[in-house]
Amino acid sequence: MIEIILAGGIAVGTVLLLPSFGELVTERAGITNLSVEGSMLAGALTAFIVAKTTGNYAFGFLAGAFAGMLVAAVFASAVVFARANQLATGLICWFLSLGITSVIGNSYNGQAIHQLRQIDIPGLSSIPFFGNIFFQHDVVVYFGYVAIAATAWLLYKTKTGLIIRGTGERRAVVDVSGHRSSLVQFAAVLAGGLLSGVGGAYLSIGQVGNWASDMTNGYGFIVVAIVAFSGWRVSLTALGSYLFGMSISAASVLQAQGIAVNQYLLDSLPYIITLVALILASRTNSRQPEGLADSLSM
């Protein structure tokens, strides 16, 4: 039973993992983007339309990534260059995406394409217990594993990462050292939108194989919470995404076993855990970028 919960959690968690990394990079550069949900919706619908019409999933994912980035570009233009308020602009971009995808996507509701197939990794997938959990998934889940390493490498081991983190902490220092901090922020937001778009695409064409209006059901806001839960760390962002996935799969698996669960308590558990994590984070030293707090005020 635990195996099934964990395996399911990894799959669902991947829907959140990629947008979470996107938001992590964005916030590390000192910008909070609340329109993750919007980028995910745009990515989900665009990927579905493209994959459905061309029959090519790679095109679908590319188009989804592009659509997610487009929403982020609207957000970034207003926030970085016009210095519009981040939280308000984020919500606006979410509303815009929700409206546009619902209107355009209406006629695609109920249509279907096949879900991504499971690819067992030779050798690894036959390891008892762990093989089931980690190595019997579709290709995007494996891409997620790579993304964990890649994000960590990018943020901590490269000069680009240093500049991104520097922008989030002290913009002036970055500007003085000859880089334009606003361009760094713009690029970080675009990268975030791209990953959110891929996450949305994975939701529609990878996981469930169809489009439904507002199908993200608030997962984009959970992404923002996950990043805060992690204390802006790569490892805990990954853990948080998978944990959230597991809470969803646990709700189903426990019920399927005939075990009584309080559905509403279980549903609110991830939020409560995140709150507790925030409280605990005050005791350890949180990695909240210094520029982030300033950027949120009115």
Added chain:
Amino acid sequence: MTGSSHDSGYNEAVADAAANLKKMSGVSVITAEQIPETNAVTDTMQQMADQGATIIFATSYGYFKYALAFAKKHPDITVLHQGGYQDGTFPANFGTYWGAAYEPVALGGMAAGKATKTNKLGFVYAFPIAQSIANIDAFQLGAAMTNPDAKTYLVNTSSWCDPVKQKEAVNALSAQGVDVFSQHQDCQTTVIQTAKAKNAKVVGYHYDASELAGSSWLTGSAWNWTPVMKSIVTTIKQGKFKGSKYNANWIGTFANGDNPLELASFGSSVDSGTRSAIKTEQKKLSEKGASVFTGPIYCQDGTELVKAGEVATYEDVNNFSCLVKGVVGTLPSTSD
């Protein structure tokens, strides 16, 4: 209506009927979708009236209170509510209509019971509302008719349309050995898709999705609102609405030959023996006084839900709060 008109489910069925109404001579139809179940619907109805509408069909349960209040305020407009149930007196211009949904669901259960190899059926529902409980119970009772060993496993999603949770529900049930799925959700595509990927069978609800499900399709229940809506419109046009059967709680049943929830088409894997058994049962249900819920029926804990020799009325079914024997799982309301 509450959702999208293309959800392959409840709302699309209503949209289809509306499209058919348009074809009636001298009838023009305006529709509105994605209206929340709040006071906002009053304004929607008012706007329809301003646009000259004389008959309004309010097609979601949550509109009930507002529809009734609207009818009282506008005696010149006839308001019909889909799925509501009014105790007490009716204004002369108000009625509710619905169908005994559990009847075709039980027939679907028969097909499921026959098709399962593991004796485990899965039912994905959204919230523990009376309609869902009645459908789950009917599904299990139907399955037991063709397969006494069949058990129905439950998972709820706490959302009428959350594809992520639907997929997890099917995965979890499948891991438990379930090989036939049914559901009570607003959108059913994900459940069908995921079951299909697992080579499991599906029994649909709301809408005939045999094309989408392909070889996984057993059968299902599909709304066909056109006949009753047409009949209501005709009655009103003839000026005979007041005091008619529609100026009340109208419930379509097999027994009256007018259940708006019909048995959908059969999938290719359903053999002729099963088909005829289901057709025979449908005939039996079509006799006066027949019901899916004919006693004795027992709850999971062994208490009697319907006493031997008694038949549950529509009101009884609306107040069912227990799951019948053979259902595995608990309702959230009884689990804390």
Added chain:
Amino acid sequence: MKQGQVSTLNDKKRHTRIVASVVIPLISICIALGCFVAFALAQGTSLEGLYAALYYGVLANPNFLTQTMTRSVPLICAALAVIVPARSGLVNVGGEGQLIIGAVAGTGVAVSMGDAGVGIIGIIIVLLSGALAGGAWGYLCAVLKTAFHAPETVSTLLANFIAADIMLYLLYSPWKDPDGSGQPQSKPIAADLRITTVAGLPIAFIIVIVIAMAVWALLNKSRWGFAARVVGSNPVAAFRGGLSVSRYAHSAMLLGGALAGLGGALNVLGAEGQLRPGLTTTFGFIAFLAAFIAGTSIWKGVMYSIVAAAVLVGSNPLQLRAGLDGNASYVLLGVTCLAIVVISRKTGRAS
């Protein structure tokens, strides 16, 4: 001659200011509306349809104003719930949850009164309990901030989801209406507890406007309001001046939450009459938007909330007359707000 020169200089300045504060916003909003019209046309709507929606749905619709006022009640309250904490430097994204908790508490108290016939005193008790519950819900996040340094932006956002789950739990289990065909809804609230209209004006709306005035006076004319502003704008100076920063953070969130909670309770007593899931449908977030665009001005907050309510009400004619999807109103809301947000920054810099 000298004087003349000065006056031309002033004229120039004034001209720039007029251009900055009137012309640019007007043009921007026109561009935004143009984008929406283009989007609508791309979806197969005709200009005639859009005009019909505007004319019959808004201009010639006697119910449009009442409906907008009714819907603006929870929006205004939730917007105030953002503005008050913002004065002391706190960002409250939890309006949605505070609305819900207020509605839940208000409904709980109202239903327990049953048909006792307590009338106006009952209404006051219901509203107070809604305010109290919403206030407590907001206060919790303030405490998390001051005691544990948990950012209130995140904690209030999370609290929204928890509040929604609490409401769902109550509606599906203990509070389920026994006569509701098993539907998730509370028992209906007794008629004598309902708030109706007077002379065509929703009473709930009048109450909200009075409260907005009181909040304005509190923030701008009272010692508390002044101190709270000092705390918000310069915490260090406030600390040196002997003001307890956390005390003002606590009271501001308490008051903010209470305002949203009151809005939730008012919405139940005024518009809805019973608690059902989906009662708030993103009102909290829309209000947050209205408040942010308003900066920290109460009256702008009220005005933008009413505008947002009007756009929401406008989704009906857009569907019925222009044949657009119901969610198109979100696009309209989005483009208009985006224009305003960008302008408010531009003109803010120009002046």
